[in-house]
Amino acid sequence: MSMATFSGKRYFVTFIDDKSRYCVVYLLKSKSEVAAKFMEYAAMAETQTGKRVKYLQSDNGGEYKSDKLARFCAERGIQQRFTPPYTPQLNGVAERMNRTLVECARCMMEHAGLGKSYWGEAVMTAMFLRNRCPTRAIHQDKSPYQVWTMKKPILANLKVFGCHAYVQVPQDKRAKFDSKSSLCRFLGYAEHQKSYRFEEVSTGAIKISRDATFMEDKFDEGPRNYNDESSVVEFDDHDEDEEKEEGKTDDDMDSSDDDNEDTRSSKSNIKRHTRTQSLEKATVIPSPKRRTYRGPSLEHVSAAAMDFEAAYIVDSVGETPTTFKSAMESSDSGKWKEACDSEFDSLQRNDTWEIVPLPKGRKAIGCRWVFRVKENQDGEVERFKARLVAKGFSQKFGVDYEETFAPVAKFTSIRVVLSMAAKYGLMLHQMDVKTAFLNGSLNEDIYMDQPDGYLDATQPDYVCKLKRSLYGLKQSPRMWNQTIDGFMIKMGFKKCESDHCIYIKRDDQDMILVVLYVDDLILASSNNELLKSTKMALSKRFEMTDLGELDYFLGMEIKNDRKTGMVTVQQTKFLKSVLTKFGMDNSKPVKTPQDPGLKLTKNMCEQECKHEDTMCNVPYRSAVGGIMYLMVATRPDLAAAVGSLSQFSSDPCPTHWQALKRVLRYLQAVEKTAAVKKTPRQAASSVEASGRPSFAIPVGTGMYQ
Incomplete structure (x- = not known):
């Protein structure tokens, strides 16, 4: 140096x-x-x-x-x-x-x-x-x-x-009227000790101490x-x-x-x-x-x-390749090149674009390669994956796209289908659509730069005129949904009016339900032949992966036991990840998600002075989001707690954070499996529901005021 x-x-x-x-x-x-x-x-x-x-x-x-x-x-x-x-x-x-x-x-x-x-x-x-x-x-x-x-x-x-920090001076090294602390600079962490390293400002001496007040x-x-x-x-x-x-x-x-x-x-x-x-x-x-x-x-x-x-x-930069050039210069360049070749061949087979000159007055959007190392359930490297993604953020409304909305199945609808499977003894299977967005056709003329590493040698100045909805485009989800929706209707399925991603088809006394969540499908059928024919038709039209019996869907672990007439749904893996993420995996369990004697209000923030310093690094919103996903999917018993805690996401105070941690402690104690019991099979289905309304309004929430 x-x-x-x-x-x-x-x-x-x-x-x-x-x-x-x-x-x-x-x-x-x-x-x-x-x-x-x-x-x-x-x-x-x-x-x-x-x-x-x-x-x-x-x-x-x-x-x-x-x-x-x-x-x-x-x-x-x-x-x-x-x-x-x-x-x-x-x-x-x-x-x-x-x-x-x-x-x-x-x-x-x-x-x-x-x-x-x-x-x-x-x-x-x-x-x-x-x-x-x-x-x-x-x-x-x-x-x-x-x-x-x-x-x-x-x-x-x-x-x-x-x-700067004030480091405590040991009692044995100071006289009665000497200062109890000295002004120091914090220089890091002591090696092999649970202490800090300091430099005294006045003398330049190095001190090792764990007792200090930091500024x-x-x-x-x-x-x-x-x-x-x-x-x-x-x-x-x-x-x-x-x-x-x-x-x-x-x-x-x-x-x-x-x-x-x-x-x-x-x-x-x-x-x-x-x-x-x-x-x-x-x-x-x-x-x-x-x-x-x-x-x-x-x-x-x-x-x-x-x-x-x-x-x-600083540490995160440069581990997984972020550009085609860096991937080709890495030690795993052979594997990344193989992944890029596979993706490019798939795009060519789907006739995704044609090479044309860029029309006057039009601007081509960019594209980039996205690299990812896929692992199996044991955390071992399974394969190297590359995907070509369009830079949709540069698209202009009215020129490159119009509508972007695309529906997905509601969790409520998914639970209803699972309940029907338990009630009527339906078989539950799942399928996945490979490169789903490439099946969508575009209504607009969109021009994209040629991908890095695959430039047409004879026409290097030309661009790609997209024929299909590539990943990254704003309208891609909508185009894919319109494509599969039209095919389902053509197969004789009818859409549920309350949820346009639930399809039903009847054949005499048998029926089959299809749940669509982007490119993931649940198939619930009372007849094995009807199930096979539906799978065959889908696989003939789209490139599909048959995943067999339903066992894992959107973070939910699902088991369909037709012998006992029981469908069990749980989120054990996700729940444990939430507890671990927020350091509550070893917390003391409690029996209720909320303290019945505590009323949460916004006025608590005014009463608890200087809470900003203690709450600035608390992941309050992230924790509410994790609990909310559990509530929406499998834990309706968390609804009241989530509704109360989410009101204070913009400015929580320590009391709100403690109340949220109580919900996490409750998750440690509760049964993590929700079961739907089978009733005697009936020829026609009917949905039965019951409720216990409560018109109580929490004090100080401002709801309905």
Whole structure:
């Protein structure tokens, strides 16, 4: 580094576990210390995980080719792998990590107004935050820390780097009239201790303490004003071609995978990616074109929340390819190319477009490739998927589209169909439509740029005139619904007047019901031959996947036991995910969702002073949304609680949050299965309903006033 840390360190080396992407950083005075630090790291990794280090992948730096390191690796059976000269992209995991750490550290130092001599503390803090941020490379929606330690990280104690804090002076080190605390700067988190690192402002001494009062909006250059509405936030112009703005070095750094797929897939392997970094060789990244956007006031957003979000954003970039170019330059380029070829062939088979010159006065919309790694129920990689998506946000109303509305089946209707299946002993099956939107025909003339990687060599300046509704277009859902609706009517089905996504067909004494939710179908039939003929007709018209008996639909786990006449519906998996998301999976259960003695009102916010600081990071709306989905699908017993709590989503107070947490505790205790019991089978169906109305209006809600 051009400037040493307070302890004289000028370099840092990163060791990254390839499976978990857990990163360990060591600060170095010279590059000759790399061998000793790797020995230290290998001992720690093998002790903590119980697994041996098998590979050490690095660049061709001399520090990795020392005799000391070579002897150690040979004695331990560790295979060293070096990248060819001047090919940093082949060590993409380490290169991407160093860029992440440096950029995050730079932002934190700039934000705190600290000099470059604090780079060591900033890099160590960036490593601490990065290990606790989820990353797409793991494919498990977990952080590296959680995969490495098998424990969930505690994020409640995160603080803003460089902020001021008053650190308690131990009683044994102060006289009777001495100050009980000293003004310090927060420099990160202590290693191997549940404490913070501070620098005393007056003396520059480093302190380790867990007792401190933080002022997260105060720094050496004064307080930060996050509520300044005149601030200008800059965003990348996504209308421009992102690939044209990427530099060569940027592309190299974006490569997040290596070329050793066999070691990555084995759970018993621990592979290390290493790289030393010097600020004297800082990467120069060309600035993309910008457009300014005046965002809303950042009220109720604390400094800690903003810093943590920034660290997460830096970490998330570059794991899964975001452009065709980056996908083709990644170590998995062969798999991504195969996925793109499969998607392009499907588009060609469906006669999705024709290549024509762009008419005068018309503007072609863009398109992009969207990449995704699909996993099975065990979290293992199943296949690489690529989808071509039109940039529908650039469409103009009245020119490229008119109507966009498309219906889907109501949850109430789905429950009625399940109830009828229990009452009349119907068979329940499900099907899925492949590339459903491509079956819709367009009424408007829409022109789209040719997709990246598949440019017509003979007509490179031409565009695609779309014949079918491609994913991403605003009218695609409507066009697909009109197509399948017309086909269902042609087959002899009749639409339910109260729900246009429920179709029924009668054949003498037998009947079949079809529930349509975009491209997912439920088929309920009293006759097996009628069911087979309907499936055959659908498969002949559309490319379908027959999923057999109904067992999982829109997050609902469904079991149809025709022998006992019982249809059971539950959301155990989704319910557990909600409890885990909000940290209530180990909470104490309660018997009722609401406290009968508590009346929630908006006046509580006025009575509870300074609740903004405590509620700014509380995911109140997200929690209400999770509970609401349970209520709509399978838990009508939550309706009253959701109706009450949702009134305060714009400005909740701590009492409202505690009431919401009580609902989550109730979900821990209640029976998670709702059953519909079969009654004696009848020739004709009739819907019976009963209700128990209550005209009580909660006090202070303002309803019907």
